[in-house]
Amino acid sequence: MNMSRTRRERLVVIGGDAAGMSAASQARRLKGPDELEIVAFERGHFTSYSACGIPYWVGGDVTDRDRLIARTPEEHRARDIDVRLRTEVTELDLDGRRVRSRDLDSGAESWTPYDKLVIATGARPIRPDLPGADAPGVHGVQTLDDGQALLDTLAGTRGRRAVVVGAGYIGVEMAEALLNRGYEVTVVNRGSEPMSTLDPDMGCLVHEAMTGLGITMVNDAEVTKILTGDDGRVRAVATQDREFPADVVVLGIGVRPETALARAAGLPLGTHGGLLTDRSMRVRGREDVWAGGDCVEVLDLVSGQERHIALGTHANKHGQVIGTNVGGGYATFPGVVGTAVSKVCDLEIARTGLREKDARRVGLRFVAVTIESTSRAGYYPNASPMTVKMLAELRTGRLLGVQIVGREGAGKRVDIAAVALTAGMTAEQMTTLDLGYAPPFSPVWDPVLVAARKAAAKVRGSLTP
Incomplete structure (x- = not known):
């Protein structure tokens, strides 16, 4: 009778925020501590927090720092994830499958072997x-x-x-x-x-x-x-x-990918300095190394080129994909269309897809239209102005990008365009979208659809001999 036990694998995660801890948590859901040991190194004092919320904490909209923390180190440890705070990884030994780390308080250094490695080192402010x-x-x-x-x-x-x-x-x-x-x-x-x-x-x-x-x-x-x-x-x-x-x-x-460790180890980097991965978020050319979050470059589904976009939404998705693959499942991250939304006081700012200079850089010919509309039916109280700009490819009419600036109700309208971009829709096809309507929420023709009508007409006009 064979009484031998399968050796427990070790996953080492570098970086304790969105991508790293999402990967660790997802891997733990799929494999218990008897199958997979997880060690996570974080050089700061916190894990799994919203960096996007920091301006609102500084500004006083969020009064308690802890409200930005989704899961504390103690909560991760309770799920058998060995989180080591104030510990910085200083070297990757890819051939030896180990990482060197330094305790930032004591200065003590040590090597930790791994079977699988996740690099989630994020980005650094310029x-x-x-x-x-x-x-x-x-x-x-x-x-x-x-x-x-x-x-x-x-x-x-x-x-x-x-x-x-x-x-x-x-x-x-x-x-x-x-x-x-x-x-x-x-x-x-x-x-x-x-x-x-x-x-x-x-x-x-x-x-x-x-x-x-x-x-x-x-x-x-x-x-x-x-x-x-x-x-x-x-x-x-x-x-x-x-x-x-x-x-x-x-x-x-702005920020740059934090990839000094990866560069020193000879891992592949893109033109923006971010790590290059395949669709499973595995670092290209390495079977045992994954990377995600602000330290990687991602495929732009509109231009077909690699981009560096530092957003928590992507980082969490990367972590889910990595954790699934590390845990024995299968998942992929297909790419992005470049959607982002922000605000300054009551002004909402949103964009998705390509700007004019992006389209020119990749050799696309396009039409551009800009329309003025309102967030609600014009007769409904508190309707606020909104400007929508749309780019569509010449001849095909394929949607290339949308930008929106306005007051309340403007920013999240960009999601309509984000879905259309992901689906590869044309401006003409967008005009038939069955969007919700009632006077408190939008005019009869939603501002995004008004822009689509104008873009589709301009594309048609460009085809006229």
Whole structure:
């Protein structure tokens, strides 16, 4: 009688937020602790939290930091996941199937062997290589630890002048957060308009709204240095020709994939610096390594090219796919259409698919239309204006992208276009969509469908001899 037992496999996860812990949790659902040991390394103090919620915590809309935490380390440990906080993985030995880690409090280092490895190292805020960029009072915002550090600075700062460098999603959300905290806010942006994820004509609407809220917008301006006072703390942000006084500076320039470990180990990286995976989220060329979240590049289903998009929605889906595959099942992540939504005070900003310059870059010919509509029937109380821009491919009419800027009820309308893009619909086909209607919710013709009608007509007109 054979009394031997099958050796228990070990899964090592690097990164304790959305992708990493979703992968660990899903793998645990499929395999118990007698089959699979799970060790997760996290260099911060928290696991499974909403980084997207940090601006709203800083701004006071979310009053308790713990409300951003979906599952604590203790809850993961109760499910037999060995979470090791304040522990940074410093080296990957892919041939030896082990990782080196360092305890950030004690400095002790050790090697941990693995059978399967998940890399979920996330992204890091872009910190410009400028004099003064590391001065006290200058903050990037990516983790809960970053958010707490910023709140500590705000609590200990007597002045009320804030400068946000960058006007992407992070920049405009942090501008709102600081405005809500009672700060005089200046946003310094090197682009011609805020929100470079929109076309400039739509970004202009965001500019007007932010100015109307009392935020000072400075476009076409490159920061050259961050000035400090005698105490070493930040005192101003300088461009080529101006200085903007600042008691606190927030860097909202964006993020890059955190792939230094992967690069050093020789794993394949894309043009944006993110890890390259197959549809199962397995790192290309490695049978025992998976990656997901903000450290990977994903397939854009509209352009057919790889992109880097740092969003919690993707990270959680990646984790589910990885955990299913690690746990013995089968799942894939087909790609994205680039949907994102944000707000600054009561202005809602949304986009999906390609911008004009994206379409040109991949060689697509297109028509572009812009329409003005309202969130409800025009006669219904509190109907608010909304601008919708739509791109459709010339000749075929295939939907390529949609951007929406408006007040209440505008942002989530982008989901209609996201579904249409994923399904490969044309603008003409969109006009027949059976969307819900009642005067409190939309006009008889929903604004997205009005844009689709106009785009379809323009495509038809382009075919006329």
